[in-house]
Amino acid sequence: MNSTESNARAEQAEIDASAKWPVLVFFGSALVWLLLGGALQLIASIQLHTPTFLSACAWTTHGRIVPAAQNALVYGWGMNAAFAFGLWLMARLSATTLRHGGWLFVAAKFWNVGVTLGILGILGGYSTSFELLEMPRYVTLILLVAYALVGVWAVTTFSIRNTENVYASQWYLFGAAFWFPWLYAIAQIMLLKAPVRGVLQPLVNAWYVHGLYGLWFIPMALAAAYYFLPKILGKPIANYYLAPLAFWWLVGTTAFAGGSRLIGSPVPVWISTLGGAANFLLVVPVVVIAINLLGTLAGQTAALGRSITLRFILISILGFILASGLNFALSIRGFAQVVQFTLVTELRDWLILYATFSTAMFGAAYFILPRLTGREWRSSALVKAHFGSAALGVILLTVGLAYGGYVQGQMLADAKVPFGEITQALTFWFAFRSVGLLVLLIGHVAFLINFAWIACPICSNETETAQFRTPPALNLPKAHAAEGHA
Amino acid sequence: MSSTPDGNYRFEQGGASDDSIQQVHAQLQKQKPDKASGYSFLPLAVLGLMCSSVFFGSIYLAHYSIRFDPLVTNENARREKPGAVVQTAVPPAVLGKKVFTTICATCHQLTGQGVPGVYPPLAGSEWAQGSEERIIRIVLHGLNGPISVSGKDYSNAMASLGGVLKDEQIANALTYVRQEWGNKAPEVKAETVARIRAEVGNHPAPWTSAELLKIGQ
Amino acid sequence: MKNGLALFLGVFAILGLSWAGLLLSAHRQLGSLSQFKDPVEETLYPQPLSGLANQGRLVYQDLGCVSCHTQQVRHEGFGSDIERKWGQRASYARDYIRESSVLIGQSRIGPDLRNAGSTELHSYADADYFYSLLYAPQSVAPGTNMPSYAFLFETHALAGRQPSYGAIKLTGRYAPAAGYEIVPTARARALVAYLQSLKDTYDYPTERNLNAPAETAKEGGH
Numbered sequence A: 001m002n003s004t005e006s007n008a009r010a011e012q013a014e015i016d017a018s019a020k021w022p023v024l025v026f027f028g029s030a031l032v033w034l035l036l037g038g039a040l041q042l043i044a045s046i047q048l049h050t051p052t053f054l055s056a057c058a059w060t061t062h063g064r065i066v067p068a069a070q071n072a073l074v075y076g077w078g079m080n081a082a083f084a085f086g087l088w089l090m091a092r093l094s095a096t097t098l099r100h101g102g103w104l105f106v107a108a109k110f111w112n113v114g115v116t117l118g119i120l121g122i123l124g125g126y127s128t129s130f131e132l133l134e135m136p137r138y139v140t141l142i143l144l145v146a147y148a149l150v151g152v153w154a155v156t157t158f159s160i161r162n163t164e165n166v167y168a169s170q171w172y173l174f175g176a177a178f179w180f181p182w183l184y185a186i187a188q189i190m191l192l193k194a195p196v197r198g199v200l201q202p203l204v205n206a207w208y209v210h211g212l213y214g215l216w217f218i219p220m221a222l223a224a225a226y227y228f229l230p231k232i233l234g235k236p237i238a239n240y241y242l243a244p245l246a247f248w249w250l251v252g253t254t255a256f257a258g259g260s261r262l263i264g265s266p267v268p269v270w271i272s273t274l275g276g277a278a279n280f281l282l283v284v285p286v287v288v289i290a291i292n293l294l295g296t297l298a299g300q301t302a303a304l305g306r307s308i309t310l311r312f313i314l315i316s317i318l319g320f321i322l323a324s325g326l327n328f329a330l331s332i333r334g335f336a337q338v339v340q341f342t343l344v345t346e347l348r349d350w351l352i353l354y355a356t357f358s359t360a361m362f363g364a365a366y367f368i369l370p371r372l373t374g375r376e377w378r379s380s381a382l383v384k385a386h387f388g389s390a391a392l393g394v395i396l397l398t399v400g401l402a403y404g405g406y407v408q409g410q411m412l413a414d415a416k417v418p419f420g421e422i423t424q425a426l427t428f429w430f431a432f433r434s435v436g437l438l439v440l441l442i443g444h445v446a447f448l449i450n451f452a453w454i455a456c457p458i459c460s461n462e463t464e465t466a467q468f469r470t471p472p473a474l475n476l477p478k479a480h481a482a483e484g485h486a
Numbered sequence B: 001m002s003s004t005p006d007g008n009y010r011f012e013q014g015g016a017s018d019d020s021i022q023q024v025h026a027q028l029q030k031q032k033p034d035k036a037s038g039y040s041f042l043p044l045a046v047l048g049l050m051c052s053s054v055f056f057g058s059i060y061l062a063h064y065s066i067r068f069d070p071l072v073t074n075e076n077a078r079r080e081k082p083g084a085v086v087q088t089a090v091p092p093a094v095l096g097k098k099v100f101t102t103i104c105a106t107c108h109q110l111t112g113q114g115v116p117g118v119y120p121p122l123a124g125s126e127w128a129q130g131s132e133e134r135i136i137r138i139v140l141h142g143l144n145g146p147i148s149v150s151g152k153d154y155s156n157a158m159a160s161l162g163g164v165l166k167d168e169q170i171a172n173a174l175t176y177v178r179q180e181w182g183n184k185a186p187e188v189k190a191e192t193v194a195r196i197r198a199e200v201g202n203h204p205a206p207w208t209s210a211e212l213l214k215i216g217q
Numbered sequence C: 001m002k003n004g005l006a007l008f009l010g011v012f013a014i015l016g017l018s019w020a021g022l023l024l025s026a027h028r029q030l031g032s033l034s035q036f037k038d039p040v041e042e043t044l045y046p047q048p049l050s051g052l053a054n055q056g057r058l059v060y061q062d063l064g065c066v067s068c069h070t071q072q073v074r075h076e077g078f079g080s081d082i083e084r085k086w087g088q089r090a091s092y093a094r095d096y097i098r099e100s101s102v103l104i105g106q107s108r109i110g111p112d113l114r115n116a117g118s119t120e121l122h123s124y125a126d127a128d129y130f131y132s133l134l135y136a137p138q139s140v141a142p143g144t145n146m147p148s149y150a151f152l153f154e155t156h157a158l159a160g161r162q163p164s165y166g167a168i169k170l171t172g173r174y175a176p177a178a179g180y181e182i183v184p185t186a187r188a189r190a191l192v193a194y195l196q197s198l199k200d201t202y203d204y205p206t207e208r209n210l211n212a213p214a215e216t217a218k219e220g221g222h
Helices: A002-049 A062-093 A102-124 A137-159 A168-193 A200-233 A240-254 A257-262 A269-281 A283-297 A301-306 A308-330 A333-339 A343-373 A380-413 A419-455 A478-483 B018-030 B041-064 B092-108 B132-141 B167-179 B190-200 B209-213 C004-030 C051-062 C127-135 C186-197 C205-211
Strands: B143-149 B152-158 C153-157 C180-184
Touching: A002 A062, A002 A102, A002 A343, A002 A419, A062 A102, A062 A137, A062 A168, A062 A200, A062 A343, A062 B018, A102 A137, A137 A168, A168 A200, A168 A240, A168 C004, A200 A240, A200 A257, A200 A283, A200 A308, A200 A343, A200 B018, A200 C004, A240 A269, A240 A283, A240 B018, A240 B041, A240 C004, A257 A269, A257 A308, A257 C004, A269 A283, A269 A308, A269 B041, A269 C004, A283 A308, A283 B041, A301 A308, A308 A333, A308 A343, A308 A380, A333 A380, A343 A380, A343 A419, A380 A419, B092 B167, B132 B167, B132 B190, B132 B209, B143 B209, B167 B190, C051 C186, C127 C186, C180 C186
Parallel strands: none
Antiparallel strands: B143 B152, C153 C180
């Protein structure tokens, strides 16, 4: 027993050591982009209630700051954090080290150079104006090459796995790793390289955006949830036999749901109807995943209190359910009629990117980074501050965007309300959003400080080392053990 | 089982090894759900949810896809095949408005009021609402010299438009004029214009109001 | 799932089916949607933008106007687009076939612009209106939160000569100081030309007939 345990431990230490620098580089860049993108997002939000803010210069005009912020958060923070987490988890669950990690440095460099050029291009006026594809054409190849390095690494690590069994998190990671480059490449070709005609362009755009959120960010968050719950709680996922069904049904329906973003648009009506029907079908996997994950967390309030990772994951799960619920509601034509084009549709995307994905990545980071660096987090006050601000920010923004968007929608639907009045009524909600974003930004700064203390080789000399003990084996639940068959 | 040593979130102990997580879950995946208390409700509930969502999703798709027609953007459009639906043509007056706005309004104005002393009005004009034989000739071949409209005199030259406009366009424009701004007169048909164009043939000069008053009633 | 191959095939199939089912089939339907020839006038609609308006479209894209403005009029009964005079009819797919990049937008922080240039719907929307709107939005749209695009204009000292032909007309506190005039740059002129070109005036008979709402409830309908 002892020897196998120490063998397993050695392997884990090896895996962590092989992943250390690539993950730290990816995650460090992700954090820088999180702060930069967050600052741009805050500027954009302020400009809505104070239009004179930074409006004198073309580089900071609202129409350029908004896509710059979105792309910085999605491609700068989101993709880098997902690479960091995904590579580490894939290596761990494949029980194999990340080979030739040097290439991953190259990938990180290329990716960050590409995103930087893209953001500068947007601010300089070369935006393509397609949602989440605003970065000018010249960065496409850089990003695809960088991604290819990361993606190949993830897939190769999976294919040389030492394990017999493939766990749920690996399905989600593998799927996401495959889907993103194809979504991106096809969208770039059909929109920019050989543009399709007319309203097919918004259709391709909607397909891409829905795919990015539903087939990359959500699977990453779910991979984290499915892994960290049993890992920290020491008990298996509840009703796990339903998990494969949830996986295939979730990704299968999400793939067709892009049209739901085009309700009322001048596209053939079957497209938005198909998207709506797909979103209705999404009820099944969301319910099953909720059963899986919340069922596992049921009655574990003590563990939640002790574990910051679990608390972030809980917000992530709730964010996922809320985002899916909003997706469902937005597919109902009567509701979409009122709240389309308002803050409510922005809320749906923000819930996926932040409340579902980003919180999951924060939770993952709090677990992974001490293992990679062998050190503790220096300030638990900053950890608590980060969690508090994330939770508060999610609540503020959810409430603010939902209610403000609904008010906006009601006023838009009433033709007698002049547009100036709508803007006046929304000024409060725009300011409310700015406050929420500021709260989030403060938490991110707290996280960055802690990250520097744990990861930066110079600063971390004074941080305590962390002593990890070998984790016990997960036990089959008693009832199954009693049945005594495999 | 797993927790931070001093409860201060500085780092977390793992609660289970990765190996065992994968093994245990692989076993769980193959096992049927807990039958401790007889029938397990959950799989049935999930099955029921699956079936009802597929059912309602299909009905929604069938109802609102309108034959997957590429040109239909309205979910409330008629669901029958296009052949079964009577196609309503655009009313001639609507087509005529377009011609009027482009060509005639420059002088006669969008309001049909003309310009006092320069261009005669069409709104309330007895010429516009009168014999179509006269006004078709005016449009085809032009009008020169004095003309009295609604009690006022005008003397100007109107260019011939027979070479610029087709019969249908002339008919539509005249129909529009005769049914707009309170004018009430029957529509003008393209065949009438064609007939008059053929009858008159090549008219050497624009008409005068004296000549026109002799034609028609 | 033990089998990595099964996982790969499933993942691939989902993407392939989604691309084929949504994008490819839509492309087969609309990919070669062409202009409509009016039977009477024998003109093709929609008509292409003028060169200056096309340059203005690039300026529109560059400044990111799509972040706050949509360019899609929803059909009657679905929202208040028609009542707000954002269009005389719903937008059809054919309206967009001549645009190199179609920016129907996702957000209505500002009003829909699909028919912004239609003086029939908005009699006040002439070139002067748009120049004033871009330079000092509050001067023509009080209460708006649209940012000012003063960087698209230049301030020239008059130095005793007459104002330029293109100088924009502003009054009150938005007017420049005495002895100065505000002149639009080429980008501003192009952008205004683009905004003035935005009008979907033609009512395609095919689309109008196909989209006419069903008058009565169908038997067995819902």
